[in-house]
Amino acid sequence: MRKDYYAILGVSPDADKEEIRRAFRKLARETHPDANPDDPAAEQRFREVAEAYEVLSDPDRRRAYDHGEQIDLSDLLMGGFDDLLRSVFGTGAFGFGGRQARRRGRDLSVRTSITLADAAFGTTVDVTYPAVVACAACSGTGAAPGASVQTCGRCGGSGSIQVTRRSFFGAMTTVETCGRCGGSGQEVTQPCPVCGGHGLVRGEQHINVEVPAGITDGARLRLAGRGDAGGPGGTNGDLYVEIRIEPDDRFERDGDDLVTRVPVSIVQATLGATVQVPLIDGSETSLDIPPGTQPGAVLRVEGAGMGRLGRRGRGDLRVVVDVEVPTKLSKEEDRLLRRYAEERGDAVRAKRRFL
Ligand SMILES: [Zn+2]
Ligand SMILES: [Zn+2]
Structure with missing residues (x-):
């Protein structure tokens, strides 16, 4: 439930x-x-x-x-309650929590943005983010120079102790995390002065993230073990990288396809033409506009779209034909179009006369 x-x-x-x-x-x-x-x-x-x-x-x-x-x-x-409470109350709250808890580092999230072209072909992004890392002074052991790490004197190295409590149901024996070593089974004779014996310090992590072709906006990549360090005997948290795709002013994405618009004149649309169309990789291709192409017609350039996530091949580029009606005509253009209208028998507005 x-x-x-x-x-x-x-x-x-x-x-x-x-x-x-x-x-x-x-x-x-x-x-x-x-x-x-x-x-x-x-x-x-x-x-x-x-x-x-x-x-x-x-x-x-x-x-x-x-x-x-x-x-x-x-x-x-997984880090146990001690770990959780330590994060909220600070070290040693309630008198528990040893110097070296066998804990799992926290998961971290970062966000990074890439271009649509990078999303189409896949890319590698460098991500730098604040994280808890192993203390360099003690190499993450938590022990001061010259000090040693020894078996916990309370739990004998097992990390847990048996506790017997009297309750309503009689004496109950439970196994609990050792409060002296925090479950690690080890303690140091003298804690590292830099990290206070935790073996961990606040620092920065740097990672190259492989972004697959065809990734979608808002997708999260999980990088196991790249979150906060877990400390001696512990495991690292995970890193989640959220990928944002920047909007592109030439291309819109539709699944694996890309959509772009190309302007052609009414004459090109009528008689047919070959026009240059931009591609997502920065190059251009020639596209045949057949005679009689209507405004809003969609032509396809196969395989010029986005990479398909986790699969081979690419989607298509869909080219929407924008037929542009001229708003200004030269004298000669005006004359030719009137001649054309006359030939077709199209009634058109009379030419404005200037006095
Ligand atoms: Zn240290
Ligand atoms: Zn112990």
Whole structure:
């Protein structure tokens, strides 16, 4: 059954990021199992609140949820609750969270724009974005120079501990993440002064993104492991690159086809002609306008459209013929057209006389 995450957090569906964050902070304090040691239902409530926050605090997940899409919860909360709470309350809130949590870095989103021509043929774009990266000072270990990483003294390196609680149902033993090492099973004798032992710092990432031919405007490319670094023993988040296609003043896209307009005179349309038509790659091709071509007629240049995404070949270029009616005529042109009208028996407006 679909959960109402807005109702769980007690916010309205148009709540902004800050309202959602505030609501979560309040509910997390109230429902956290540590705050309710005698209530076995507390953990379930806390899980729901955390799940709602994980979905609604991420713009992409929230959009998907609002559209009624199924949210894949398997990769949510992978970093554990400690990780989630640390991101909202800061390190060490509630007295838990070790120096080195075995965590998954957050997913990141960036947006980049390309030309229609690049979308037609595929391209490579350089993307630079802020990200949490491994600390260079300690190579991401979190240990100060000369210090060592050793097995956690509390959990013996397993990263988890058994906790027995008395509850309404009697003594209950659960396995929980070790609070001293944050689940990594390791701790350092002296933390790195640059990163404070996290093994992570704020920095910048740079990546070349292969954009396939035929990509659509607004498409998102997922680059596994290129999001925030996860820290010692953890995994990196993913990077989502949203591709925007800049509008082109000569071509419009229609699926795999491109559409352009070419102007021809009434005489060219009537008698037929060969005209030059621009192509998306910047070159031109000759196009035959058959005699008697009507205004708005569509001619096709096969294989001159967009690359087909994930397939071979290209769409077509559709050329719409714009028959231009002259608004100014020379004396001789006027005379010839009147002669033509006379030949056809067409009634035309008499020539304006200037006195
Ligand atoms: Zn460091
Ligand atoms: Zn431990």
